[in-house]
Amino acid sequence: MKVLLTGGSGFIASHCLKTLLASNHTVVTTVRCESKGERILELYPESFKGKLSYVVVPDISQEGAFDEAVISEPPFDAVIHTASPFHFRFQDPKELLDPAINGTKGILRAIKDKAHSVKRVVITSSFAAIVSTDEHPEVYNESQWNPVTYEEGIEDRSKTYRASKALAERAAWSFMEQEKPGFSLATICPPYVFGPPIHPPESQATLNTSNAYFAMLMHGGWKEKLPPTGTWLWVDVRDIALAHVRAIEVPEAGGKRFFITAGHFDMKDVAxxxxxxxxxxxxxxxxxxxxxxxSPLYGFDNNRSKDILHLEYLPLENSVVDTIKFLQRHPL
Known part of the structure; x- marks a missing residue:
């Protein structure tokens, strides 16, 4: 397949890129600037020449941002949309909300209008689009939705990220229902995502949120007390990447959400x-x-990911060990 992958320098997207190439797909990835694209190309040997390229999309929240990116010769068969900000350093909540929502709607519109060859779109959502902050069910699965509103995302910074993911995914499914495009949609909903990055971090500030916890541990930031776990579910980034790739490959994945989790954990387990x-x-x-x-702690149902995507989840120890070893090789 020829695949358009958005946000290719991101934590999850960079693993999706590696998995796509390993599965013999041809990939065009979007990046915010040329230097990020060149950095990606440098990571892969000459043998991938012709299988990997990039296109610059400076601001995914702008109207028409993806209009040119979705046009390719030969044309795309599938799109994996991972590009969405995930950090807690924002000044204005709209810095998270608008790119997530507008970027999702924008790429679906661009594909429908300009990339008629695309048959499957996979979007990176989050457990944040499933989980409720008010009342937890006994077991979480794909049928549940976070009821957060845009207004709550603006007014309460603790809800901003969850609102960005929930509202972006809702917008995607609404688009499918209203526009009835010629492609099917699958969404991937992970909780905490651990595992080693592909790109060596330039600084502590550029580490993705989950790996920043490991860097903090290694620098003594856990000495006084363990950080709060917050969400007691996790998954390894390599399993998430595999889920995205399987979701474009497996026909039965179309029209479905996938709750991707390896199971329960807490920071004591990591320690x-x-x-x-x-x-x-x-x-x-x-x-x-x-x-x-x-206690009691809500349960989880990840059977759909096993039955349809055939995932076999990595254990937490693999994820913790591989991440710390990576950070040791690339000290900050």
Missing amino acids: DITKKRFPEYVDKLPTKLISDKP
Whole structure:
């Protein structure tokens, strides 16, 4: 297949890119600037020449941002849309909300109008689009939606990120229902995403949110107490990448949301693995490790991801060990 991948330098997207190439797909990825595109090309050997290229899309929130990117010769068969900001350093909540919502609607519109060859679109959503902050069900699955509104996302910064993901995904499914385009849609909804990055971080500030926790641990930031877990579900980024790629390959994935999670965890689990596998960090952890898992804790149903996408999830220890080893090789 020929695949358009948006936001190719991102944490999840860079793993999607690697998995797509390993599966022998041809990939054009969008980047915000030429230097990011060149950096991506440098990561891959000459043998991938002709299988990998990039196109610059400076601002995904602008109207028509993807109009040229979706046009290709030969044309695209599928699109994986991962580009959406995920950080908590925003000044204005609209910095997260508008690019997520407008970028999603914009790329679907561009594909419908200008890329008639595309048969499958996969969008990176989040457990944030499923989880409720008010009342948890006994078991989470794909049928549930976070009821957060745009106004709540503006007024309450603790809800901004979740609103950006929930409203962007809702916008995507509304588009499919109203516009009835010639392609099918699948969405991928992960919770905490751990695992080693593809790109060496330029600085602590450029680390993605989940890996920043590991950097903080390694620099002694967990010494006084463990950080709060917040969401007690996780998945490895390599499994998320595989989910995206399988979702464009498997016919039965069309028209479905996928809740992608390996299971429960808390920061005590991360600390326990670190103590066992990296004794040099024992003195950077609290003497007494205390779990913050509530009891009872909501359950999860990830059977759809196993049955349709045939995922077999990596264990937490693999994710923790591989991430710390990566950060050791690329110290900040």
